[in-house]
Structure formats: structure tokens, C-alpha cells
Amino acid sequence: MSPPLEISQLPGLLPPNRHLIQCPSCSQFNTIDTKPQRRAVSLPRYYCTACTQECTPPDLLKLIKHLQSSKGQSSLSPTQQQNADQQPLQQQQQQQQQQQQLEQQHLEQQHLAQQQLEHQRLLEHQQQQQQQQQFTQHCQPQFDQPQPLQQHQLQQQQPIAIQFDPDHTAPAYLRQLTDQMNAVLREQQQFRDAVHLEQQQLRALIHQQQQQIAELTATITAQATTITNQQRSLEHHGSTNPPASPITPTPNNGSLASGPWSDTNKVSALKQAPLTPPKLRRKQQALARSLAPPSTNQGYQYLYLNTRTRQPIGQLRKTFRGLNIESNRIIDLHYPTNNTLAILVHNDYVEPFTKQMTDLKLDNFTDFDPTDPQHIKNPIYQDRSLAERTHQAAVIVNARMTRVLMKIRQPVRQSVAKYFVTQGWVSPEDATAAMTTAPAPSAQETAEQMFSTSEAQQLSAATTNAPATTMDTNNAIHDLLQHTPTTDLLFITETWLSSPNKYNTNWKQHHTYGVPTNTSRIRHTMGIALLINPTYPHSVHQLQLPIDDTYTKYVLSVVTNHTLIHCLYLPPSLDDSMAIDILNSLPLHHDHATNTIICGDFNARSTALTADTISSARGRLMEQWIRTVDITLWNNILAPGQPTFISHSGTSIIDWFLSTRPLTAPTMHIRSDLSLNTYHKLIHLQFRLPPPSTTTSPTHQRLRWKMKRLADDDIYNRYCSTFTTLAEPFPSFITSVTQAPLSTTTLDSIIERLNSTIYTALDESVGRQQQHPPTTDQFWTDKIQRAVDIREHSYRQWRNASGLRKTSKWIHHQRARAIVRRLISQRKRETWTNFCDTMATMDFSKAAAKLKKIKSGRTAKPCFTHPLGHQHAADSMATHL
Template sequence: MLQPPSPNQGYEHVYIPTKVRLPVGILVHKEFVEGFKATLINRGGQVIEDFDTRKGNTIQDPKYDDYTEHQRDQIAPYIHQSRLEKSLRHIREPVNSSNPHRGKDGIALLVNPAFKYPIHHIQHEHPLLTKFTLTVILNHKLLIHCLYLPPSLDSETIDDILALLPLQYHSTTSTLICGDLNARLGSHTGDSSFNPRGRNVWNWLQSNNLIVWNSRLSFGQPTNYHFQGNSIIDYFISDTEFQSTQLAIRDDRSLSSTHKFMTLTFEVPSLLQRYDDSPLPQRLQWNLDKLKNKNICHQYRTTLEHNLGPLDVDFNSLHDSSSARNLIDRVVEIFSFSQGVLDAGSYSCF
């Protein structure tokens, strides 16, 4: 069952003795400290419980041999802090918040290589949509908006983004909106709170007759777990009914975030259809090597001369056409010329 993350967050060092009398500190998450110690002792190991690296008597570096006890006590906390800073470099990113390479406000779309339908990325012109949305169209049918609305945005900006967000493009039949909106919709989704952002989003949902799949398939199930409380702020929204729809909010997959991993599976029959719903024409292929045969080459020439005999094609006349009628006549002649070449090749070179 889903449950809030443990409030016992953080790391601590577990010190164990070594043969050279210098203890080794192992950095362990607080959730696993007691289990780690018990396992170590059960396997014949030892744990130093009263080892305090902030005390001067723990300093073994020879360069501090001339320091007095008082001086050692003063320098020990700084040495301890230096060791902690080195340890932080080996801790995963959520703890090492000073990582300069960590992303911010980013949206990414990952596509399964087995997905065989065309994907078109929409480049928004408005700076608000460019910054807070990622939009694609699948197979000319399904419009998808990946949306992130950070808590720092004011109410007016939220309304502007939602109003600018296109809910339909040429040829699209369905629209899906997904992402972290930081909006709590209260009783509409089974959340315990209805925040001001939620009112903006709810008015937008109502005015566009949009479907909130969280309400239908995971009512009351939090998407974000925080020590201040749980909330529903990540959504799947659509403008049409999907078939065989399932929404899963996973608590067994860590994203190194308070937000839970969510998946929405559904069927859109129109997505599987070709854009123009017409079969692809079969491409004609000629074996031009056959023209090396004198008999076939002669046959091709004879057929081509026969097909083009009635035509008097002057390509330069296209530039001199004085009327639409003359232009149409020239186009018809060129088409007939092309068809004559095609028929001759098809007759001789297949």
C-alpha cells in the first residue's frame, strides 16, 4: 500500500575498527543504520559506538602531533566537516543539492524505439508555452501536451498559459495533457485541500469540458508525498473518452523525488489509422539493364515513338502561354508525354 516517506531522512557514519587501529567510517542512510549494525555484528564484526570525530583525541594525522589537546579539540570539527564534504560527492543528487549540473524546470519526452508511427514536435512561438510546455502530435491524430507549472507562477500567468494552450490542431482527433500542475482540486479528485491554483485549473477544465483521469481511475490517491502532507498535483487530462484506460500511481519505482511515477495506458482507434486513410500506391520499378539487349531497346524505341507520335510538345511554350486555356493544353501535353514514356518503359523493361 502507498504510504508517506519516512521522516527519518539523512545519513550518518557507522565506524568500525581496523587492524591498523584507525577506524573506518561507512556512510549509511538512517533508515538502514540499525539493520546494518545488526548484520555486521551477526557476521562477527564490531561497531565503535562512542567514536566522535569532532573530538581532538580522534586525530591520527602526524602533522598535528605538536598540537595541544585544546588545539586538537578546536581543529577536529573542521577536519570532520572537510570529510563530510568529500562524502557528499558520492551521494546521489537529491542529497547533494549543490550539484551544479542538476536540471531545473525541464520537460523531456522519451519514445519507445518500437513506436512505429510518426511524431511531430510542435514549436510554440509564445514564450510562456515555450518555457512550460512540450507538445507533440502522434500520427497526425493525437495531440499531447507535457505541462509543468511551477509553484512560483502567479494566478494571472497560470490563466495565460492555460488560455494559450491549443486543444486542437489540424487533423488531430484527441488531446492528452499530462504533467505537474501544482494545483489541488479538493473534492473533485479526493484531495484534502483546494488551493488557489486549483481554482484556476478547475475553471479551465470546466470551460473546456476536459476529463480528469485521476478523478475517474485513482480518486483520492496522492501523487506527491511530502513531510508537510500528501497531495494530488500531477494529472492526466484529455478532451475525449479513451478506451481500455488504466491509470497507475507507482510507489515501487523511485524517481528520487516526492512525486510518484505515474502511467496511463489507453487505446485510441483513430491513432492506428493512416493520415489520409488511403493505401500507398505501388511504386513501379524498371529493370533498365534490359535495354542493353538490342531487341528490347529497339522495342522500347518503337513503342515510345508510337506513343509520342501525336504529340507536339514545346516546353518553352509554357512561358509564353497567353491564356489559362493554353496553359492547360500544355500541361495536358506534358502529362501525355510522361504517360507515353511510362507505358513504353513498362512494356519493355518490367
């Protein structure tokens, strides 16, 4: 089928009318052209060369018809020519020739304008490339000088306009189209002018930045050279003339002409002078002060500074170092009350320190009296008289300053102690005690010194709670005792032990056994234990208190070294009024004690007493009881705000230490760095005892020999011969002694000489029997110890973590705890299986003896003790008999 007649005429109508056809999509002229085809087609396809939009033949035919109808033409097709106005053929031909001439002129002008536009676009493209090259060069350290526009470029930027020859008349539609094109050209010219102005400003800015970059490059080069010289000077500090490398002087141009690096003389002087590190300089100054003559301004002084917040002491010293203040010349830092910082310095350093602080606009010093009773913030002392509050303030200051002395290094401690005694803050006795005491120990040293009682009459007391330890097995006490190898006394609450069970250790023990639970008589609850180190030199006498039998299961009371100690466990389920009744029933005085200490787990919280976060009902009752009996709570004085119970859900202060009389040089340390498989932290209180009024007789170790070896005839004969040889001079000794009148001293010397003879004969024949205390080495394996170390490490990681990491670290710690419990239970089953297998294969007589020994060890043996020691117990028994 052949195409329609009119559409088939498009190839002939398109060329003469292309410049008049406007693209329907992009509205541009002279862009419609035939679309090339790869294969022969019956109907051509048309498209716009500008926007590549395809134009269908019917649409293109409509555009041509509309264009020719607006021009008044009627020769598009034979049908239109027949419908046109009847005109002579010649007249039509003339009109057609004129029309063709006008169209030819218009085409020429349009072609010239198109060439000018294309040339202008080419110039703009070249200018854009030049701008891009200039920006690329701007990012590099070296720049080329901007090139000005050439004269022909300025001429090409003159405005372009399309005009018709005045002798020719153009159609109206052509003139309208020309006006539109001239308007577009004017807008383009304005845009080019604006772009040209911005290009000139940009060139000026680029030139200015080139100069600044050149100046900075020279400055950086000089600084880098100077730093290199300084490093070389530090490396060769010991030499007199350290090597120096040349320094490139800073160019003196631009705004940096007056800079410090532009002065070559200053740079050369700095190059020749080797720098001294700050730490080395301070060390040299300290050594120089030690060789300087004595200062005429001897003494120390506390400066009190008002502060906004309360920071840790380590953070404060770091802050002072950041302010370029010599923190090593600050002897002590502490907070005597809220928003007040006490700074102890030497008198020679007062003026430089205050000057530095004033230069930093930190001149907010204040007059402060630490012994003023108005600084006591504890509510329990608000209703006291002025004399009582003044006395309590003196007690608090004495304890605080004693702790300060314990932290000061030994060479300076003596002079600082004299200053404290002169001010009346520390008594001479406490100052003397602090002088003979070593500096404050670290956490590990404190753990090893718990409950230690030295020859200087020191007494320590500690308490902890370990229900999870005893729940696994009694052998797990090794987990606690391995942190206290030199401990003398250790109180443990909530032991859950039933009579007559004991811990598997060689430490002497006193127990207040637990009570059976409501659901089982095998499992017990509550319970208190006192573990005494075998090296403890003093006797411990357990008291049977004259109180109600229902109260005895909550308390364990002992007397040791002239000190009465009550250890309590008041469970949370206990009625609060009953807890106060138990406290009221405790004797606060004893005939053989000069002071009374009450410690343990009270399960009471009080913001007024311990600076805890909240107060409980029992805590408020404890406040009234403490105020009534006039007793001192040392947690508030020695460790205010430090929690004794730490878990993932929160912290609290429920383990307390109290005393009826002030303690001498007390120190308290809470081991929050140890897990010990319990939420309760190990608390250590150490203080000095007053000198005893009477001399205490030394304790004697019980002597034992291997007497069964005398059944051997050879050993028996050896003993007899040895004793005979040693006893030969004995008759003459008795004769010489009995010549004088007999006395107690004479009889004692004879008895001592006879005992010495017997002891020596036994030593040389049968030998002494060494006591082998029970040990847990066979139970406590290396595998369990490694698991315990991992548990403690994970606990410290959880304590030091923050944010979301704290949750993951807590999960790791719980897993480590579970592993330790599983290993202990597994080891318990293994040891029990091994014991059963051994008993099954053992001889019957040996097995019976083993069972008898076990039963004997689990049987309570009565022992007579006396509060004043073993000698008084023996004398009392001898007097009684």
C-alpha cells in the first residue's frame, strides 16, 4: 500500500521550510531533519537534531500547512491551489518570485546569525576551560600569573543584533521572530558581562591567595627546620655545643612581616639554646632546693579555695598540671566540707602559688576554720549542745589530719606533723603514732595487712559476707583467705553453716551457727563466723551474752586485746523494731575492755549517717539509736559515700563499723576491687590501741614429741642414756641451791632445770612432733585458681566499663562466676568419690581410725578461756582446783 499523497510530498516541502519550522519539544528553529535509516523504508522518519525528539510525518505536515497558511500561501497542494483566490497566472508567478527572494534574504541573515551564535558558544566554552584550569592550579602550591583578556576577545564580546535591510520589506512573522532572537542575544550579552566581571574578581582573589600561600609555605619550612634543630638539641643535651642545622629565614612579606619567625636573630638565638624538658627542669629545681640554705620562712600553710564541684584528688592534680602549676609542690589536697578545697603548701610556695592563681583569675580564696562546729553537716549532731558539737568537730579533724599524715612521704611527714600539732588539729600521741607508721599502703598491701596486730599494739577489724562461698563447699574459704595471708581476725556474716561444721582451714574459729530454714532442716540460713590467724599473738575469748535467746543467733561477741567486739547480722526480713531491740540489748562495756566496736551487716540505709543515696525505715531508726547512745559511725568519717554493697542493680552502704569511744589513728579501706563471689565488699578498719595497764605474759606453744617411738628398745635405751648423762650434775645443783633458805624462785629454777633436761633428752631420742594443720591444697587445684583469676579480672573490667559495654562485661562476669561454681562442685564430687574408693580399699582398722579421727574433729571440744589471756585462764583454773 503506497503512502498518502500529501505525506509523500514531505521530502520536497521540508528543505525550503526547515528554517521556519519550530520544534514542538525544544522550540528551536531549523532543527527538523530526516532520520537516517539502516534499511530501506517506504515512509521516511523525522527528528529534531537539538533534542533528538522524533517528529511524526502527520505532525510535521500540520506544521508546514499552518506555516504556509499564516503566510498567505496557497500552493501547498493542488487542492489548495484550486481553492485560492482567482488571480492571473503571471501575477502569481511574480509574487512567488518576490517571496522566494525575501525567503532567500531571510535565509542568508538567519545563516549569518547562526554562525555568530555558534562562534559565541565556542568562545564561552574556551573561557570555561580556562576557568577550570585556573581553579585546578589554585589547589596547587605554585600558580601561574593570570593572563588578561586579549583585545580580539573583547571585540568578540560586543553585542550582536539581527537587522533587515531598510530597502526590503519583511513579513510580520519574520520581524517578530527577529525581535525575539535579538532579546535573547541581549540577555546573553548581559550574562557574559556579569561572568566577565566575576572572572576579574576571581583572578584578583586568586592572586592574593597565591601570595598568602607563599608566605605560609615559607613559615612552615622555617618552623619545621627549627623543630628539627630542637629535637637534635634534646638528643645531644649532654654535649656543650650541640649540632645545629641551618634555619631558613621566614620571608618578610605580607601581613606576617612582624611575626616571630621573621626575626632571624631570635630564631638563631633559639637555635643555639638547647631546650630543657619540663620534667627534667622541675627535677633539677627540686635537687637545687635540697642544696639551698635553710629558709627563713619555715612552716606550712593551708589555702582554702571555693570550688564549684567536687573532683577526685588525682583529677585535681591533673588540672593543676594543666594550669602550669607545679603539683609536686602541693603536699596535700582534700575537701574539709562542701565546695571548699584545702591546699597544703610550704610557706615559700604560698606567694608564687597565689600569684599564679590570681593571674588565672582564680583568686576565690576564703578564710576557713576546720574546727568550727558549723561545718558538721551530719543531722544527728544538730540538736547537740555547742560544746558537744565542738568536741565532735575536733574528733573529725583529728581523724582527717591523721589520715593526711599517713599519706605524706616520710621526709616531710615530721615537719607537717609538728605544724598540725601546733594548730591543735592532731594530738601529740597521734602525731607520734603516725611518725612511726609506714605510708598509706596500696590495695594489695592493705589486703595483706588486714587484722594485723604488730608489736606496736595495733588492732584491725574487718567484716565481709560470703554466702555463695559456703554454699558451694567449705573448702572454698581458700578463695577469701588467699587475699589475706597475714590477716589476724576476720568476721564473716551469713555463713549458712550448721553445727558442728567448720571451714577447712587451720585458722581458729568461733561460730554462731545458722538456723534451719522453714522448708529444710539440712539447709541453714544466717550464721556468723570469726576466723583467727594462727599467728595472732593474743587470746580471743567468746562471750555468752546475758540476752534473750531469740537474739543470740544474730550476734557473735568476743573480747580480745582489751577490746569488746560485737559482730551482727540483721537480715532484711527482720522486723525493724526487733533490730533496734537487739542493739539495745548489747552490752557496751566490759570489765576487761576499754572500748567497744560494733560491726557487721545491718541492712540499713541512711543518707544522714553514711551519705547513702536513700534512707530506709531501719536507717532512720538507727539514726535515733546512734544519737541516743552517743556512738561514732566510722563509715561517715573515714569513707563517706563509699558503697559496701555493689551489684548490677545498684549500690548501698549497709555494712558499718561503730565504736563507743574515739579510735587512735583509724584507717578504713573498702575492697571494691575484689569480687569474692559476693556483693558485699571486704571492709578493713585498723587503729592503734592504748598501752596496756598491766604486762601480759607471753604465750607458749604447746610442745609435742613422738612418744610412741619409746616402744622401740634402741630408742628407749638412747633416751635413758641421754637423760642420765644430762642429769649427772643435777644432784650437785640441788645441793648448792638447797644450802640457802628455800623460796619460790629456788623451786622454779629447780623445776625449770629438770624440765630442760627432760626436753633435751626427748629431742635427741624420739624427736618433736610437728603440727601439720589442715590444708586445702589438695582440693584447690590450678584449674580452679585460673578460673578464680578470670572471675576477678572480669569483675574489674565490669567496674571500669561504662555505657553499653557495662552490660556485656557484667554478662562475662556472671559467666566466670558460674564456671568457678561448676568447677568447685565438680571438684567436690571428685574428692568425695576418691575418699569413698580409698575407704573401700583400705584396711578395716585404718578405715575405722580414719572415721574416728573425722568424728573427733567434728566434735566440739570445751576449752576454758579468759578475756585477759591464756595465763589468766590457767591461774583461774589452778585457783579453782
